[in-house]
Amino acid sequence: MGDLGRLPVGIIGASGYGGVQLVRLLMDHPGVEVVYLGGDSSAGKAYSELYPHLGHCVDLTIEPIDLDLVASRCQAVFLSLPNGLAYQMAPTLLAKGCKVLDLSADYRFKNLETYKVWYGGDRQDQETSALAVYGLPELYRDRIAEAQLVGCPGCYVTTSLLALAPLLKQGLIVPETAIIDAKSGTSGAGRTAKTNLLLSEADNSLAPYGVARHRHIPEIEQICSDLAGHEVMVQFTPHLIPMVRGLLATVYATLRDPGLVREDLITIYSAFYRASPFIRILPAGTYPQTKWACGTNVCYIGVEVDPRTDRAIIMSVTDNLIKGQAGQAIQCLNLMMGWEETLGLPQLGFYP
Numbered sequence: 001m002g003d004l005g006r007l008p009v010g011i012i013g014a015s016g017y018g019g020v021q022l023v024r025l026l027m028d029h030p031g032v033e034v035v036y037l038g039g040d041s042s043a044g045k046a047y048s049e050l051y052p053h054l055g056h057c058v059d060l061t062i063e064p065i066d067l068d069l070v071a072s073r074c075q076a077v078f079l080s081l082p083n084g085l086a087y088q089m090a091p092t093l094l095a096k097g098c099k100v101l102d103l104s105a106d107y108r109f110k111n112l113e114t115y116k117v118w119y120g121g122d123r124q125d126q127e128t129s130a131l132a133v134y135g136l137p138e139l140y141r142d143r144i145a146e147a148q149l150v151g152c153p154g155c156y157v158t159t160s161l162l163a164l165a166p167l168l169k170q171g172l173i174v175p176e177t178a179i180i181d182a183k184s185g186t187s188g189a190g191r192t193a194k195t196n197l198l199l200s201e202a203d204n205s206l207a208p209y210g211v212a213r214h215r216h217i218p219e220i221e222q223i224c225s226d227l228a229g230h231e232v233m234v235q236f237t238p239h240l241i242p243m244v245r246g247l248l249a250t251v252y253a254t255l256r257d258p259g260l261v262r263e264d265l266i267t268i269y270s271a272f273y274r275a276s277p278f279i280r281i282l283p284a285g286t287y288p289q290t291k292w293a294c295g296t297n298v299c300y301i302g303v304e305v306d307p308r309t310d311r312a313i314i315m316s317v318t319d320n321l322i323k324g325q326a327g328q329a330i331q332c333l334n335l336m337m338g339w340e341e342t343l344g345l346p347q348l349g350f351y352p
């Protein structure tokens with residue numbers, strides 16, 4: 001890989017699920033050195049106290065968040081925080097010369113009015129927000145490479161968009177017919193305690209939520225509209241399933257050309273993602289399982305056509321904490337630094 005000077009990086013929100021995935025992956029990344037971990041209620045704790053299994057390789061203590069100190073130590077900063085905090089920190093970090101990768105929704109929206117409607121908050125960072133690039137490398141690789149600030153999409157949106165993008169971008173489906181049925185493991189909700197995530201609530205149960213009003217709808221529609229070249233509305237229904245990690249999005253959409261068969265879709269998808277090292281298009285009749293993606297930054301995509309309904313059915317799986325979160329942010333950092341896109345990112349999981 002050559003002689004890289006190691007880039008000093010910081011993680012704010014290091015105690016959470018996104019934070020710990022970043023720590024775990026960056027410890028093995030040959031281009032970076034983790035020099036700062038920041039948190040709120042966890043500040044002052046040794047990282048090994050929070051995550052004892054990492055004690056042998058992470059000798060750092062979570063520090064209170066002091067942006068001047070962060071910027072003096074770090075050249076790149078990951079923000080892995082609840083929505084509404086990154087936009088209070090990113091302008092300062094950018095002004096001090098840091099690259100910023102935000103894992104929350106704060107920098108994903110081109111239109112801040114849309115953000116306010118769905119997330120609330122009083123945004124005063126219009127100029128900063130205008131600089132942000134949407135951090136989905138498979139669609140916006142060149143822009144990410146030039147960016148100082150990246151708003152990384154989360155697990156549901158990433159997995160759904162990777163399934164839809166080739167058909168939408170090439171005008172092969174009627175966009176408004178797209179229905180996304182998505183299912184996530186409980187880690188998608190983060191580490192903070194919540195009643196619906198208790199084992200006794202979530203186990204042996206499958207539950208839809210946010211039906212017709214989940215905050216990922218406007219985000220999916222923003223990117224679908226960009227790909228289609230006009231305003232697009234889609235149907236998106238998330239479900240919580242009784243497993244820890246993994247996300248499956250099954251997407252249905254009406255084909256404009258009813259003559260297309262699944263082999264055509266395999267050719268179309270393989271061509272669309274030929275330069276995307278983390279996308280695996282499956283052979284005819286093979287459908288993805290969440291287990292395959294667990295522990296990896298890979299998105300597996302299976303395609304099918306139902307000739308009775310003329311619908312394409314696209315099935316896409318990711319590990320919500322890696323390609324859907326921390327891995328994607330590292331993939332973006334690799335591009336921003338001009339490194340191999342795959343550097344430090346796992347492509348092989350532990351299945352079976």
Ligand SMILES: NC(=O)C1=CN([C@@H]2O[C@H](COP(=O)(O)OP(=O)(O)OC[C@H]3O[C@@H](n4cnc5c(N)ncnc54)[C@H](OP(=O)(O)O)[C@@H]3O)[C@@H](O)[C@H]2O)C=CC1
Pocket residue numbers: 012013014015016017018019038039040041042043065080081082083085103104105153154155187188189190191192320321324325
């Ligand atoms: N989990 C997932 O699968 C995905 C999550 N995301 C997004 O990534 C972001 C992080 O998610 P996740 O890691 O799951 O969340 P967690 O709840 O696991 O972690 C949240 C982190 O934010 C910190 N934090 C909370 N409140 C404050 C505050 N007021 N000031 C400073 N730090 C604070 C916590 O620190 P402390 O413990 O010290 O209080 C903790 O480190 C969220 O925006 C989420 O939507 C995106 C994609 C997928």
Ligand SMILES: CC(=O)N[C@@H](CCC(=O)OP(=O)(O)O)C(=O)O
Pocket residue numbers: 103104105153154155156157184185186187188189190216238240
């Ligand atoms: C199971 C679960 O609760 N999942 C989260 C989504 C996690 C995710 O996609 O993150 P972003 O919100 O940052 O995009 C939810 O539905 O809110």
